[in-house]
Amino acid sequence: MNHDNHADNPLMDFDLLRKLVVGIGEVSDITGVPQRQIRYWEEKGIIQSYKEGEGTTRKYDYLSIKKILLVKELLDDGFTLDAAAKKVEERMRMINEVFQKLSDR
């Protein structure tokens, strides 16, 4: 009955969007933030990635990348890392909310 719920609406395929997770090299290319720095932010708990199995590589989704872009922007604006992290938290809460609503239909 619904064997083609994709492809109809390329705009709204949140299901697929969620699954689009990329490696750290790609994230670095996309955001312009060096891999080393991304790992550092992660150490400090500001950014989060996940691993698909034991002893594998970091994966980042759409929202994590957004977050990295936000942090970068704030740093460029002169905030400290900690201050940027705090500011970004609020922002991400809102984005996540919108995202959630949209992907719930």
Next chain:
Amino acid sequence: MNHDNHADNPLMDFDLLRKLVVGIGEVSDITGVPQRQIRYWEEKGIIQSYKEGEGTTRKYDYLSIKKILLVKELLDDGFTLDAAAKKVEERMRMINEVFQKLSDR
């Protein structure tokens, strides 16, 4: 003036969506199509990926993944690979069009 054109609208960030390109392992996980088979379809010219430099690895974007899902579906429905490929071409033309319009604003 527009130093935060992302984050405002997670729905519409086609800019980021375009850059979200994933490796073949991820594509395989997402679609359920074995890596080997994806490469084979590519050899036959049905699927396309790109490489970011000489001697690097295949990357797939959102639309390529959609395409793979479509081919898979048609094969499951009993079409030949070639027939599926043909059918998918038409479908992708339309999807690309919509996508283009949306990302143009």
Next chain:
DNA sequence: GCATTGATTGTAACAAATCTACAATTAAAG
């Protein structure tokens, strides 16, 4: 000055992911 702290960067040695190129297998069709 100079020691402290926050932020970043460098790199070696190892592990995971992917690549190509060759060949084998399987199923359907004539």
Next chain:
DNA sequence: CTTTAATTGTAGATTTGTTACAATCAATGC
């Protein structure tokens, strides 16, 4: 039972990513 389409297997090389340890650099406080 041979042909063709489609898929799968795999070795050996290359690319990408990992951790852990240490070095650098700038700002701040004493």
